[in-house]
Amino acid sequence: VMDCCLSFLWYFIPLVLLIHFVCFIVADADFTLLRASLIGHKPEAKLKGLVVWITGASSGIGEELAYQLAKCGSRLILSARREEELNRVKCHCLENSSLKDEDILVLPLDLLETTSHEHKTKTVIQHFGHIDVLINNGGRSQRSLFLETSVEVYRALMELNFLGTVSITKQVLPHMTQRGRGSVVTVSSIVGLAGAPLSTGYSASKHALQGFFNSLRTELTDFPKILISTVCPGPVQSQIVSNAFTEELSKPVALAGSQEHKMPTSRCVHLMLVGIANGVKEMWIAQQPFLSMYYAWQYAPTFAWAITNMMGRKRVQNFKAGLDADSAYFTKPKTS
Template identity: 40%
Template sequence: MTFKNKVVWITGASSGIGKSLAMELSKQECKLILSSRNKDQLLEVQKKCKNSENIKILVFDLAHYANMESVFEDALKLFGRVDVLINNGGISQRSAIIETSIEVDKKLMEIDYLGTVALSKAILPHFVDNQNGHYVVVSSIMGKFSSPYRSAYCGAKHALHGFFDALRMEHDKDQIKVTMICPGFVNTNVARNALTADGSKQGEQDSMTENGLQVDVFVKRMLKAIRKEKYEVYIGKKEVLGVYLKRFFPKLLHRLVLKSRVN
């Protein structure tokens, strides 16, 4: 797979992984649609990209998942088609289950799961008509195993795997690809923006995130996996070993995660 002459749509493109993706892909011969809730930040990203004339901005909120068909119609007007949808938008969470308002769980599911699913369903007939299309979903290693103080986030990410594994099988006949990207710790603002028990932002970095992969290193590995049309890939440092421990030694993983005191 190559990005040359493709139209690539990136959600969550105003910062972090999405911003780095936009900057890296802008060096290649493709067209980009950049989306998030923040128009000013998207315009700043566009300015920092190469070949900005091949980049369009589309502002929308994943939380408004009932509107995704009209969002897709707006996207289609920009370049006439979409070849790759990179579902990168979302939020995280840091709080104990017993203290966390159900409204926080609801918000995580609305944004990280329902918004992503609704947008992906809106674009699906387009992919089927073209007998071509590639979904890239930025999940997390927390979509494969869980960790304390991330219950709502883990639940939403686990749900994404269930949905997109089914989509991949149902539409294999339509030449539609699905790549699940599972980051470990990446040095972005995800922890600062994570919701706490009452729905407010954490507002500070945590050491595990700060010591994670640099975002440009992560993005290069991510793009390599997309080109290879991988079904699922885990990108990080030693924390990705947890995926395999969960599969073969779940009790050992349980003890190691508790010992690490990740929060």
């Protein structure tokens, strides 16, 4: 029996590694998510009629989530600080789906105002009766060097991206445990798995989210029908860079840069919904060469460090030369 098991492992392990290698060469999602998209449940079937609360729904990934979930027939709570933008998103959802006005609740929300989160959650439950899915998407990024960045920026990143997300989850999760089912989906980042220069505070906040929700998932083993899922996108076409923190709280980003090399938001969101519909606990979503770095960090961290240092040096050099941090990977540094 032992010989049979060893023979099985001898062939099985290389086969799994080969499949993963092929997937990261040709795909834009991890093997588990790719498999779910090919043979798993379809979002439009699994998510129809569910009550989904989206934070950060006024732009970027959150806005696209609203549009695709509306087409799936999900009932929506749209939250962000800018109510006028939320109303714009709601109108677009109603125009392009079969949802009625009462199926979409616009609920302005500031993640920093944690004392309001209990009341906001009660408002949602009063309107819909329950919450099936919470998508923690709200937050801000960062573009600045640590040596030049105020500690207040780091405090703001942690309070918004980490503590704000923990706070709203704290209000919603007891409702889900009482019902015995539900999903908490949190948008982390590729830098929640591996750090990146110019994003030290942002990366720290996403690492914190990864650690928190990985630990929370284990605490909820008595609730097998509650999904705790984290999404780790690479660069995606959105306004996140334009709204990023810099070295000072009130200083805007000077250059947002090109979006051409980034994954289309629609593709990222489609893969997210596939993952939610199929109960995927962690989703890796990125175009190449970013996706390959996920695998390098997973299977060959020493090699990953070498590549990260090489690319990070170029990223910093181009940033100092006045180029956009993201597109800097695909451009030559300016010369005097």
